[in-house]
Amino acid sequence: MARRALITGITGQDGSYLAEHLLEQGYEVWGLARGQANPRVSRMRKLLADVHVVRGDLLDQGSLISAVERVQPDEVYNLGAISFVPMSWEQAELTAEVTGMGVLRMLEAIRVCSGVSRSSGSAGSSGQIRFYQASSSEMFGQVSETPQTESTAFHPRSPYGVAKAYGHFLTQNYRESYGMFAVSGILFNHESPRRGAEFVTRKVTLGVARIKLGLTAQLRLGNLEARRDWGFAGDYVKAMHLMLQAGSPEDYVIGTGRMKSVRELVEAAFTAAGLDWERHVVTDRALHRPAEVDLLCADPKKARAQLGWEPRVSFDELVAMMVESDLRLLTDGGDPDQDSSWP
Ligand code: NAP
Ligand code: G4F
Numbered sequence: 001m002a003r004r005a006l007i008t009g010i011t012g013q014d015g016s017y018l019a020e021h022l023l024e025q026g027y028e029v030w031g032l033a034r035g036q037a038n039p040r041v042s043r044m045r046k047l048l049a050d051v052h053v054v055r056g057d058l059l060d061q062g063s064l065i066s067a068v069e070r071v072q073p074d075e076v077y078n079l080g081a082i083s084f085v086p087m088s089w090e091q092a093e094l095t096a097e098v099t100g101m102g103v104l105r106m107l108e109a110i111r112v113c114s115g116v117s118r119s120s121g122s123a124g125s126s127g128q129i130r131f132y133q134a135s136s137s138e139m140f141g142q143v144s145e146t147p148q149t150e151s152t153a154f155h156p157r158s159p160y161g162v163a164k165a166y167g168h169f170l171t172q173n174y175r176e177s178y179g180m181f182a183v184s185g186i187l188f189n190h191e192s193p194r195r196g197a198e199f200v201t202r203k204v205t206l207g208v209a210r211i212k213l214g215l216t217a218q219l220r221l222g223n224l225e226a227r228r229d230w231g232f233a234g235d236y237v238k239a240m241h242l243m244l245q246a247g248s249p250e251d252y253v254i255g256t257g258r259m260k261s262v263r264e265l266v267e268a269a270f271t272a273a274g275l276d277w278e279r280h281v282v283t284d285r286a287l288h289r290p291a292e293v294d295l296l297c298a299d300p301k302k303a304r305a306q307l308g309w310e311p312r313v314s315f316d317e318l319v320a321m322m323v324e325s326d327l328r329l330l331t332d333g334g335d336p337d338q339d340s341s342w343p
Contacts, residue, residue: 222287255298
């Protein structure tokens with residue numbers, strides 16, 4: 001019988017790549033989708049026709065229990081979150097509820113449906129469902145060392161980073177308290193043509209495409225000096241799957257080990273379209289964050305050694321892929337907010 005996976009965040013960037021990867025591996029894939037008439041669900045259904053949909057919301061404990069009861073998954077991937085860092089200052093409480101408390105609700109749903117009692121401790125009562133939590137390099141925040149490993153201290157710099165740290169520690173706690181196979185992937189920034197238009201990579205590649213096609217002349221950005229370790233989302237979802245196939249439940253850092261600044265990203269994207277970025281980019285203090293994460297750089301040695309995981313797509317290939325895809329999308333009359341650049 002096919003193994004069954006339940007993915008929260010199915011309408012997001014990673015949900016789509018993970019669903020495709022698991023379908024290729026022969027899984028029966030279920031996506032948790034929220035809302036009465038969520039347009040992102042209809043888009044997802046069109047593009048990922050083989051994914052089954054179960055209704056639920058990370059804010060609603062009962063709905064998660066019902067979803068786990070109905071799907072009877074072998075693996076649960078908790079990708080659902082408010083994931084845009086600036087929004088986490090604007091709606092800090094909602095971020096704590098979805099991105100932080102949502103992890104607790106999902107773990108509780110699994111614990112209850114697996115029949116693991118609170119009093120039984122970890123004595124062989126693990127249940128069968130394996131759980132993946134989408135942790136983030138944002139937890140490192142103001143970094144204490146570079147590159148960052150699985151044991152680097154956390155110093156989150158946003159309500160989002162704080163909520164992710166809660167989810168991370170809680171996942172570890174459920175592993176220790178109940179013997180659950182519950183792991184966190186500490187993923188560094190990963191991008192693709194399906195990335196939301198609010199994140200800097202996609203904002204830049206869409207901006208480049210609009211300028212190239214004469215639709216606008218200017219791109220307004222915030223802090224150009226921040227540095228990130230950017231990889232390709234399609235590579236990173238494979239690491240999520242590998243973590244749940246491992247012999248023992250452990251956390252892993254996933255990234256490329258190479259850093260680039262936003263300025264270098266901008267240069268690469270404009271150059272890919274044959275444009276001079278200095279003629280088009282303006283900076284705006286209003287787009288700076290209340291507290292910035294200046295640099296993030298992964299040390300993915302453990303994932304390479306224990307999971308055999310390697311990123312395949314380079315930074316330059318990623319930027320070129322995204323610029324090309326956005327040029328195609330806009331030339332074909334697509335609306336990036338509605339269509340994104342799905343397949
Ligand atoms: P994304 O594109 O922003 O997707 C977020 C998903 O969360 C969407 O499917 C959204 O569904 C869902 N969601 C939001 N609120 C929800 C709720 N109340 N209940 C259930 N689902 C809800 O994010 P992504 O880039 O794919 O990232 C996936 C996960 O990895 C996130 O947890 C993110 O924080 C984490 N992460 C991402 C990166 C990265 O660089 N991409 C790095 C580290 C960690 P709707 O369509 O209903 O809004
Ligand atoms: O693309 P970003 O918005 O991503 P950020 O904040 O690094 O977060 C992403 O990666 C995390 C993993 O480290 C995930 F957990 C999280 O969910 C999300 O996927 O911003 C990247 C950098 C920041 O330093 C920001 O200040 O780009 C800088 N930046 C400069 N101008 C800008 C802009 N970011 C955005 N979004 N828009 C700008 O105009």
